[in-house]
Amino acid sequence: MFGLVSIVLAVIQLQVSFAAGDTDYANKTPVELFQEYIRINTTTHNDLTPAVDFWKALANAAGVPINVIEIVQGYPIVVLKWAGTDSSLPSIMLNSHMDVVPADIEDGWAYDPFSGHIDENGVIYGRGTQDMKSVSIQYYEALRRLKENNVQFLRDVYMTLMPDEEVGAENGMIQFVKTAEFKAMNVGIELDEGTSYPLPVAPLFYQDKVVWQIQVDCHGVAAHGSTFPATNETATGKCRNVIDRFFAFRDEQFAIANASPTEAESYTSVNLNRLSGGTANNVIPSRVSLVFDIRLGTKVNEENFDNLIHKFIDESGENITVTYISKNQQSPATIANSSNPYFQAIACATKQVGIQILPVVPPGSTDARHVRNAGYPAFGFSPMPNTELLLHSVNERLAVSTFTNGITVYKAIINNLANIPGSETAEDGRVYLLTTAT
Ligand SMILES: [Zn+2]
Numbered sequence: 361m362f363g364l365v366s367i368v369l370a371v372i373q374l375q376v377s378f379a380a381g382d383t384d385y386a387n388k389t390p391v392e393l394f395q396e397y398i399r400i401n402t403t404t405h406n407d408l409t410p411a412v413d414f415w416k417a418l419a420n421a422a423g424v425p426i427n428v429i430e431i432v433q434g435y436p437i438v439v440l441k442w443a444g445t446d447s448s449l450p451s452i453m454l455n456s457h458m459d460v461v462p463a464d465i466e467d468g469w470a471y472d473p474f475s476g477h478i479d480e481n482g483v484i485y486g487r488g489t490q491d492m493k494s495v496s497i498q499y500y501e502a503l504r505r506l507k508e509n510n511v512q513f514l515r516d517v518y519m520t521l522m523p524d525e526e527v528g529a530e531n532g533m534i535q536f537v538k539t540a541e542f543k544a545m546n547v548g549i550e551l552d553e554g555t556s557y558p559l560p561v562a563p564l565f566y567q568d569k570v571v572w573q574i575q576v577d578c579h580g581v582a583a584h585g586s587t588f589p590a591t592n593e594t595a596t597g598k599c600r601n602v603i604d605r606f607f608a609f610r611d612e613q614f615a616i617a618n619a620s621p622t623e624a625e626s627y628t629s630v631n632l633n634r635l636s637g638g639t640a641n642n643v644i645p646s647r648v649s650l651v652f653d654i655r656l657g658t659k660v661n662e663e664n665f666d667n668l669i670h671k672f673i674d675e676s677g678e679n680i681t682v683t684y685i686s687k688n689q690q691s692p693a694t695i696a697n698s699s700n701p702y703f704q705a706i707a708c709a710t711k712q713v714g715i716q717i718l719p720v721v722p723p724g725s726t727d728a729r730h731v732r733n734a735g736y737p738a739f740g741f742s743p744m745p746n747t748e749l750l751l752h753s754v755n756e757r758l759a760v761s762t763f764t765n766g767i768t769v770y771k772a773i774i775n776n777l778a779n780i781p782g783s784e785t786a787e788d789g790r791v792y793l794l795t796t797a798t
Contacts, residue, residue, distance in 0.1 A: 386421035390501040390767060391484070391760055393418070395476030397493045398486035404459040404526045411458045412436050415521060422504050429541055435531035438521040439541070442503055444513035444778060450548025450785055451516040452777045453736075455727060456496040457525035457532070457553070461752045463487035468754045482760045489758040491751040492553045494766065495742050496521060502770035513778035518545055525553075525727045528686075533727040537734040547736045548785055549702040549777060549792075552728035555751060556744035556758075557718075564706070564717040565740030567693035567732070567796070568725035569624060569655040573685040574669065576602050576650045580679070585642035592677055595637060595648040601676035606630055606652060609668075613657075625658040625721035625796075628665075651685070658721055658796045662690055691729040692793040693721075694737040700792045701784045702737060702777060709772035715743060737792040743769040 385393065400410045412428055415438045419426035427439040438458070444451075463473035471477035473487040488494075499519050506513075522532040536542050554563050580595035591597035610630040617627040630652060637648030656665060673680050696719035698704050710717050728738035743766035750756045786792070 385417045390497060390764065391478075393501070394484065394489075394494060394497045394763060395478075395486075397497060398476035398484075398488055399474055401474045402458050402460050402488070403462050404524055406459075407434070408436055408458055408523055411521075412438060415440065418500060422500070422507065427541065429536070429539065431535040431539065432531035435523040437523060437532060437536050438519075439545075440500075440519040442507070442513060442517040442519075444515040444517065446514055446782065447516050449515045449782045450546050450787070450789065451518060452774065453518050453520055453545060453547045453550040453731075454499045454774070455520045455522065455533075455550055455552045455731075456492050456499065457522040457727060458496075459522075459524055459526050460488040460491065460493070461526050463754075463756070470755055473756070478760060483757050484760055484763065485755060485757045487756055489750075489756050489763075490556050490742070490744060490747070491756070492742060494744070494758055494763050495553060498743070498763070498766040498770050499774075501767045502774050505767070506771060506775060511775060514782070515548065515778045515780070516545070517774060517778050518547075522727055529727050529730060533730040537730055537736075542734075547731070548789055550728060550731045550736055550738035551773075552731070552738055552740045553726050554740040554742035554744075555722065556742065556747035556749050558746065558748055560745050561716045561718045562710070562741060562743055562745045563720045563722070564696065565722050565726065565728065566696040566719050567625065567658055567721045568691055568729040568740075569658060569721060569723065570688040570690050570729070571725060572654040572656060572665075572687050574652050574654070575683045575685055576652070576673065577681045577683070578602065578648050578650075578677070578679070579646060579681075580648075581644065582646035583644045585640075585644060587644065589644065595645050598677040598680055599635075599637075599648045599650060602650060602672065602680065603632065605672040605676060606632065609672075622720065624723040628657045628660055629653075629655045629723065655723065655725075656690065658690070658693065659798055660690075661797050688725075688729070689733060690795070690797050691732040692795045694732065694739055695792050695794060696739075700737070701780050702792065703739070705776040705780050706739065706741070706773055709776040710769065713769050713772045715745060715769055717741070732793060735793070736789045742766075 402411050416426055419440050425441050429437045465472050471485045477485045524532045554565055557563055578595045578598035580598055581589045581593050613627045633653050634651035638645040673682050696703050726740050728740050731738040744762055
């Protein structure tokens, strides 16, 4: 994570209409483009220049303008624009992230994770095949084919590519939604990443859970290991009290999750992920620290939950402090029924191409939450039905047929979204957002 100090170091804008690339991207197949993109190692915090150059060449091949916005140095945000006939209407924003989580062949990969190898079964291997370089190329190919077929868009369509989704978007989407460039896009709906799914359906994320991480420091008597203070006066004894309370709550939430595992919005996950303290084997430690990672259920009232945390701490003893490492704001939900014309356009398109969508809240979170928090509706969707969940995993891979089918899916979705008549959508997208916390 990067602190505020490094933010807004520089705002560099490059308007590039023709990028000189030595690769003839215009004549490459979508699968070849997908392989090329996987071969660029965009592990978060790597230099993204090669990826930006790749997108400049693709914009050039498609004959569309590209903008590179660098709010924080080293973290470029790329924007490609397909202009519609009425730019005054709210636009369609197709977002994906360029960065991927680390991968090393030593971890047990069957092939080099940055090779884009296709095996004898027609499966393409590589970091980013599911999360989410496939989607970026699918957006692009769908747009290119629609343009080749002389399909005219009513609304502007943007492809945006973010630099650091995998580490929380401090230098990417969080900054981007505050810029004049973003405001000028007048976004009607944002599409972002979804997930693969082992059944013949594709989840459609309409809300994300928020992350709270807290550090609890328990202070107690420091003494020789041979002394015998009361349990509740020791740092470890106080920690036990803290853990007991958080784990009792965890057990309640686990029961809810266990009863309906696909309804991630209904439970708050709590995990104790770090424990530290102690200096020597024969010294009673004066301080022990605990770090909890908490993902709030979407109906949880933040103030009440905050009070609950403080109650647990207060009940556990004297000299216990709590520090918030992260405390994200609950994001609103995008309405996922026919009263939202953007949802309706997606539902009609997916039905038309025979893919079943399932509106859900994921257990984790994506860049879409920052867009919803900025007041714009957003859905997360990746067309990967009947696909093993391998995001961030060793041997992340995707069937080439699933990848190419996804282009057809996006062609239908983009065509429908970009041509919703102006009279059918509200000027202010906030009407398609709901706050669910009570
Ligand atoms: Zn992702």
